[in-house]
Amino acid sequence: MIRFAALASGSGGNCWVAQSARSCVLVDCGLAPRETARRLARLGLAPGDVSAVLLTHEHGDHAASAFAFAAEQRIPVWLTLGTLRALEEARATCAEVAVRIVEARVPLALGDFEVLPFAVPHDAREPVQYVLSDGARRLGLLTDLGSPTASVAAALGGCDALVVECNHDETLLARGPYPPWLKARIAGPFGHLSNAAAAALLAAIDRSRLQHVVCAHLSEKNNRPELARAALAAALGGTEDGIDVATQNGGLDWRTVE
Secondary structure, rough: OOOEEEEOOOOOOOEEEEEEEOOEEEEEEOOHHHHHHHHHHOOOHHHHOOOOOOOOOHHHHOOOOOHHHHHHHOEEEEEHHHHHHHOOOOOOOOOOOOEOOOOOOOOOOEEOOEHHHEEEOOOOOOOOOEEEOOOOOEEEEEEEOOOOHHHHHHHHOOEEEEEEOOOHHHHHHHOOOOHHHHHHHHHOOOOOEHHHHHHHHHHHOOOOOOOOEEEOOOOOOOOOHHHHHHHHHHHHHHHHHHHHHEEEOOEEEEEEEO
């Protein structure tokens, strides 16, 4: 059994939790430790239930509290060497935290989970995203990347559940309040996925086992949940059944992969 949930998803902080029969891990930790604990309780968990933190990259909305939370719980942080180097200052304040280095395309074991990190194009030092498996089921997490690539599509093929970034609607971004340089960064090849790009990625992968699809990391100014869901539904043959949206304040309640 795998179940997963979002404590938060958006530019104000990102944190996902995945649980198997005997393991519980956080993917990213962009909320303050007290808020992380509060939102874990909302899901029926305590901070002590978490056995590791997996980081995707160093940006503050994903990594701001990773070392502080790990220090409180005496658990390791798994991250790429590039991410570690970008977080040297935060690491120095929590020197007691055990650090484990991950490499793209090199599987690692975390309790019940086999974790496959895979590289993504994003404006960070050495960003990765993850597929978690208990041997029978696969959960793909893809929350920050600028453009879908063949290697990303290959990594996510055959997943039973998929979290995919739907950061912005291209029209809303173009007409929105952001300055031109920020619009260019978001829409660029190392920025964030639009609804259309997320749908194209979804259409390109093996979806034969897909039970759950979650729209993640929506911009509050440049997207709307109904637009994200409609875009992904088009890639799934027109149905919005099984498509959820994770939000900044509400996160996402448990979803179980059967």
